[in-house]
Amino acid sequence: MQIPAPFEYARADTVDDAIALLARHGPEARIIAGGHSLLPMMKLRLARPEWLIDINDLFELDFVLRDGDRLRIGALTRHTTLLESTEIAALFPIVADAERVIADPVVRNRGTIGGSLCQADPAEDLATVCDVLGAEAIVRGPSGERMLTMTEFHRGAYETAVAADEVLCEVRIPIRSRSGSAYEKVERRVGDWAVAAAGAALSFAEDGTIVEASVGLTAVGLDGTVGAVTEPAPR
């Protein structure tokens, strides 16, 4: 039987409370959201946090909201919500494409977009999706809020720019009026992690000319980096 090392537990009431708890308990404290990546790692003793800061009561981080030219998605938004959102499916078909092949309903009902991005597993599907769509990550800590591009956010395999006392609060995806996107994944069995996957997004001018193209790969690359290549299309 796999049992995690002993740990203390605190349940945050607000984002500020979570930040204060992280600051108080130092780098040995870890946020827990859906727990579908962190708990398996704790059971295998690959992670041994001394404190778990539970953010599941932070409903302020559970939203999908259109705001001007951005779609804002709270970090605690579950995979299931992303999969079932008709607004997201219409704006960014790549999200539904990816969500359909992420694990199974049990994982999708608990796992969050914030946890997926912060885990920074090179086989994590949403990292590629967010990268391809040019998403921005909003991170908050004791000294305030900052915005990171996905390139700045992901530093490598299992490594992000989110500091030990910071919380990823939301992801903002730019809405482009004429655009298309898709995600294709190769998996050994239904619901498995990707052997390899690819996402692509295109933006078009009024006459149908492609003005920007972005391609991202999942679980590909010797150094395990996560990232998309975006190119303005040649005229």
Ligand SMILES: Cc1cc2nc3c(=O)[nH]c(=O)nc-3n(C[C@H](O)[C@H](O)[C@H](O)COP(=O)(O)OP(=O)(O)OC[C@H]3O[C@@H](n4cnc5c(N)ncnc54)[C@H](O)[C@@H]3O)c2cc1C
């Ligand atoms: C059987 C199984 C199959 C899976 N298959 C796939 C798959 O095919 N594709 C795929 O992409 N994923 C897959 N996953 C992973 C799944 O998508 C998880 O939901 C995701 O990896 C982590 O989300 P979570 O909310 O559970 O994060 P947690 O496990 O709670 O946290 C993960 C990490 O992120 C940190 N964290 C979480 N939220 C925040 C935040 N707001 N701010 C700062 N740090 C934060 C935690 O401290 C921890 O380090 C699978 C998982 C399982 C168990």
